[in-house]
Amino acid sequence: MSTPTSETTPCFFEKDPSLTLSRRAFAEGVGSLLLMMAVTGAALTGQRISGGNYELGLVVSALATSGALVGLILAFGSVSGGHFNPLITGLQWLSGQRSLRCALAYIGGQIVGASLGALLANSLFDSLASEPLSVTLTSKWVISEIVATCGLMIVVFGCINGGKALTGPFGVGAWLLAAIVATPSASYANPAITLAAVLASGPVGLTLPSAxxxxxxxxxxALLALVIISFAYPRTP
Known part of the structure; x- marks a missing residue:
């Protein structure tokens, strides 16, 4: 069997599945840590430089978050697939593309890594001067998060089915950049980031009930996206 190349290996799958699971899960943890640090730090920086202008701060956060995610997927994609999101891992498991053992290891690494990333960002900024943003959670915010997440998973699995590894990082970054600005929930679209936001200071912070x-x-x-992708890309028997 020939060695997979960037033209034949789908994105969000590790280049060498024989690499020990601990190494791959470690890559997911480190990537999630750096992603959450960028998310939290960008929100705090945007809050500081925007002078109270929420929209400007949101644009700053969107640019930094999407840029960080593209870079991290490119850096760790060949090692672990570059998920940094339990939904990608979970849907691969539901689709029979990843074992339960691997999925659980990845998700554990993602949640722990993201939590540490929030704490790291807090320590780098004057978090005492930036309390978490207080929002009234409504049905519109919940629907917004459903739509944002569905769109993200459609992009992810559409890129996977498209077949070229390099489409994934930029497709995900482009959607996230748009969705953070275009949805009232700011498109967390990632349970690891959402849970870690309970520990984060500043605009990205969430209360436990909201999270x-x-x-x-x-x-x-994510489940809605799986239905859509399954219909759009039917499996060949």
């Missing part, structure tokens, strides 16, 4: 509803909405959006 719980966001995670429920994200799972619903």
């Amino acid at each position: 719980t509803w966001y995670v429920v909405a994200e799972i619903a959006g």
Whole structure:
């Protein structure tokens, strides 16, 4: 069998599945840590330089977050697939593309890594001067998170089915850049980031009840995306 290349290996799959699971899960943890640090730090920086202008701060956060994610997927994609999101891992498991053992290891690494990333960002900024943003959670915010997550998973699995590894990082970055600005929930679209946001300071911070509803909405959006992708890309028997 020939060695896979960037033209034949689908994105979000490791280049060498024989690499020990601990190494691959470690890559997912480090990537999630750096992603959450960028998400939290960008929100705090945007809050500081925008002078109270929420829209300007959101654009700053969107640019930094999407850029960080593209870079991290490119850096770790060949090692672990570059998920940094339990929804990608979970849907691969549901689709029979990843074992349960691998999925659980990845998700554990993602949640722990993201949590450490939030704490690291807090320590790098004057978090005492930036309390978490207080929002009233409404049905519109929950629906927003469903839509944002569904769109993200459609992009992810559409790129996977497209077949070229380099489409994934830029497709995901482009969608996230748009969705953060275009949705009222700011498109967390990632349970690891959402849960870690409970520990984060500044605009990205969430209360535990809000984070719980966001995670429920994200799972619903991911399952909806799986149905859409399964219809758009039917499997050949």
